[in-house]
Amino acid sequence: MTTELRQSERALAHRPLAGRRALITGATRGIGADIARAFAVAGAALVLSGRDGDALARQAELLSGSHGIRVSVITADLAAPEAPERLAEQAAAVYGGLDVLVNNAGISHPEAITDLTAANLDDVLNVNLRAPSLLAARVGAAMAAAGGGSIVTIASAAALRPLPEHYGYCIAKAGLVMASRMLALELGGAGVRANSICPTVVLTDMGQQVWGDHPQKAAPMLARIPLNRFAEPAEVSEVAVWLASDAASMINGVDIPVDGGYLIS
Secondary structure, eight states, X not given: OOHHHHHHHHHHTTOTTTTOEEEEESTTSHHHHHHHHHHHHTTOEEEEEESOHHHHHHHHHHHHHHHOOOEEEXXXXXXXXXXXXXXXXXXXXXXXXXXXXXXXXXXOOOBOGGGOOXXXXXXXXXXXXXXXXXXXXXXXXXXXXXXXXEEEEXXXXXXXXXXXXXXXXXXXXXXXXXXXXXXXXHHGGGTEEEEEEEESOBOSHHHIIIIITOHHHHHHHHTTOTTOSOBOHHHHHHHHHHHXXXXXXXXXXXXXXXXXXXXXX
16 A cells, blocks of 8 residues: 555545445546545445446445445446436435435547547547436436535546547536536535546556556656646545535535646646
């Protein structure tokens, strides 16, 4: 366990999410898996969703055993048209409602606009925009009827600043930022808060393979980040925990960069 991770877990040890019921999508790896870890440390009861049922089961066993929390899993492919609404219903049924939704699942097909295929664009927009927007609308409506909740969407710095060869990805993530603002506007009066987190490159296993292991590719991106480094998963997860907690009770409709200053450079 790294020093950074130990510090993160100490910061969450007072369990600010005890008693909360949270659905986390894309929870089998990367940022989603680390958010699940952080929410477990913070005391939430979890519903983890993803496409790989075996990986979800292993994640659930690890988190419940390590942190003494309830963890359930729902296998779902959010690319399927009916999947977001079905997931909303199934996840709410597990613990009799949801207090937190973390909209994290996403994909990317990097390609230049001149090489864009309709299939790739449809794929990215379905998974990265349609599915989380519909899921948040259904979960948010149920939260509003029950008295409130928190919706945390993992968007991207690419929602706020164009990233070459990420046409569909940038469009989808920008749409998610606006979706969060709309949810905040229409459901805020019922006690539902909706916010977006906009990270730069995050050094998950995949991020490390794509960026961390390729200094020449990473150098131009790092040159645009004043802190001169990429984000670690825990630096995103801690913001998600905070947004889901009472400590952020007046935070609604904002997009929070976790980017080391990338957007100001």
